[in-house]
Amino acid sequence: MIPDFLTDHEKELSDSFLKKKYVIVPAESMSSLHAIRKKIATTAADLLGKSIQDDKEIDSFLNNIHHHVSGKELNDIRVKIIVEMNREPWFRKAYYDVARVALSMLAGNELVMQRRINLSIQLPNDDSSLLPVHADVWAGDSPYEIVLWIPLVDCYETKSMFIANADVDEQIQAKFKQFQGKSTEDLFNTIEKDVEFLRVPYGSVLLFSQNVMHGNRINRENTTRWSMNCRFKNILTPYHGKKLCEFFEPITIRPLTRVGMSYKLPEDFYEE
C-alpha cells in the first residue's frame, strides 16, 4: 500500500475540496482581515463625505451603504475603491495572509497571485452589477486557478454567491453543446435546483475552483454585500489567457525553483 504523506488536516481539506470544489474556512489572520476591511470602509466613507469614528461602526456602515449610494453611483465608487486598495503596498500581502495555510494545502506553496484584487458590492434589490452563471475557465482562465473570496460582511442566501453542485456541474459541462444558442438565464434555470448559495460570515473565507459554474443573483436581503476575490495558482502549472507577470505575479517562489529556472546548460553541451 502507498503510504499517505498528508496530515489528517490536509487530507480532510483536500477531500472536501475535491468533492465540492470549494471549502469555507476561518480566516487565518483576523488582524489582516480587519485592516483590509478598515481600509475599504474608510475609503468608501471618504468618497461619500462620511466619517467612521470607530471600528464598531464599520460593519453597520458597509451593510447599510445603500442608504447613501444609488446603484448608478455605485460602480464609480467601487472602481475608485479598487484603485485605492490595490495602491496600498501592504494590501495584497495581508490578503494572502488571511488564507496562506489553506492556499498552500490546496494549491501548493509556490504561488502566483492575481495582480489586482477585485471588489464586489451588491446593494439590496439592485440588478446593475450582477454576474450571471459562468465558469471563469470559459473566458481565458487556467483550470489550475483557485479563487480566494473574502467577504467584508456576513454573506448568505442571495447576498452571497452561488456555486453549482460539482457532480451536476460536470454532467452539464459534458453536454454543453445542448446549451448553444440558449441564454445564461436558461442555463441558470437548468441548474437552479442544484446550486448552493454559500454561507460565508465575516471572519471566514471561501476558496473555490472557478472551473465550476457560479455567479450571483439579485441580492434579496435588506443589507448590502461586500466581498473581494482574487486568483492564485501554483507557478509551475499551465497558463491560459491570464499570463504570468501580466495578470499574475509570483509571490512565494522557493530558492531551488529560482535556481532551476535560471540555470543554463553549458553551450554545446550535447555536441560530441
Ligand SMILES: O=C(O)CCC(=O)C(=O)O
Ligand atoms: O462574487 C461573486 O458573486 C462572483 C465572483 C466570481 O465570479 C469570481 O470570483 O470568479
Ligand SMILES: [Fe+2]
Ligand atoms: Fe467567476
